Amino acid sequence: MDWGMKNRISKIIRPEDNRCVMLAVDHGYFLGPTERLEVPAITIKPILQYADSLMITRGILRTSVNPNTSVPIVLRVSGGTSITGDDLSNESITTSVRDAIALNATCLAISIFVGSKYEHQTLVSLAKLVDDCQRYGIPVLAVTAVGKEMVRDARYLSLACRISAELGAHIVKTYYCENFEKVVEGCPVPIIIAGGKKMSKEIDVFQLTYDAIDHGASGVDMGRNIWQSDYPVAMIKAIRAIVHNNSNVCEANDVFLKEKEKEKERNKSTKSN
Numbered sequence: 001m002d003w004g005m006k007n008r009i010s011k012i013i014r015p016e017d018n019r020c021v022m023l024a025v026d027h028g029y030f031l032g033p034t035e036r037l038e039v040p041a042i043t044i045k046p047i048l049q050y051a052d053s054l055m056i057t058r059g060i061l062r063t064s065v066n067p068n069t070s071v072p073i074v075l076r077v078s079g080g081t082s083i084t085g086d087d088l089s090n091e092s093i094t095t096s097v098r099d100a101i102a103l104n105a106t107c108l109a110i111s112i113f114v115g116s117k118y119e120h121q122t123l124v125s126l127a128k129l130v131d132d133c134q135r136y137g138i139p140v141l142a143v144t145a146v147g148k149e150m151v152r153d154a155r156y157l158s159l160a161c162r163i164s165a166e167l168g169a170h171i172v173k174t175y176y177c178e179n180f181e182k183v184v185e186g187c188p189v190p191i192i193i194a195g196g197k198k199m200s201k202e203i204d205v206f207q208l209t210y211d212a213i214d215h216g217a218s219g220v221d222m223g224r225n226i227w228q229s230d231y232p233v234a235m236i237k238a239i240r241a242i243v244h245n246n247s248n249v250c251e252a253n254d255v256f257l258k259e260k261e262k263e264k265e266r267n268k269s270t271k272s273n
């Protein structure tokens with residue numbers, strides 16, 4: 001692997017422990033102003049410093065993130081559908097590699113929809129993106145999106161993750177499932193997991209993260225379970241504890257509770273000022 005490629009991957013998957021906490025804020029690309037991401041700059045600012053990398057679209061990066069940040073950018077470059085359309089899998093490339101380079105992106109992210117009507121289109125887009133990025137030493141993150149009609153089980157996710165790696169993805173984002181170790185076993189590149197919809201109990205998010213790491217995930221690409229929380233700083237710090245400090249669920253919950261009190265105090269003093 002070329003030096004540039006290795007160097008960029010090391011910014012995403014930390015070489016100290018081969019783990020990663022990627023903060024996902026790209027949801028608006030098809031969901032619009034999602035709850036608690038209505039004003040991205042406000043959502044992102046307090047938690048950005050605790051993320052190893054930030055997954056985002058170019059529009060929100062340019063308008064809502066301070067360019068002085070040292071947090072590496074994982075730029076989502078696929079899209080073209082919305083929640084109101086009839087088929088979310090009909091995604092294409094929406095941002096050129098040239099613009100991604102102009103934005104100093106460290107890694108590019110693209111969704112694939114294995115088993116959907118647009119399987120071929122999205123897989124060929126992934127392969128083409130890998131070709132284009134290889135030239136500049138830029139890694140590609142394949143996002144294994146799951147259509148409503150698909151079952152998120154180890155059989156399906158193994159298929160989607162393996163195909164991503166076969167087509168040249170350097171990192172794969174998928175979902176945690178039963179027998180997750182099978183998914184990891186069949187995929188020769190690092191796998192990170194999405195958090196999914198907001199869960200009502202923090203402890204369940206910590207359990208999901210712990211189980212994923214325990215079964216071989218290299219980290220998380222997490223959004224809603226962090227920034228839809230009333231205490232996003234406490235959440236991301238607790239997730240970090242599991243991913244980077246090998247904390248168990250109980251220890252992560254202790255981190256959360258301690259940080260939550262601090263966050264409450266900070267919020268109070270911000271309101272009174």
Ligand code: R5P
Binds near residue numbers: 055196
């Ligand atoms: C989907 O909109 C994106 O790929 C998200 O970045 C991904 O699903 C992770 O976010 P969450 O943890 O909210 O599922």
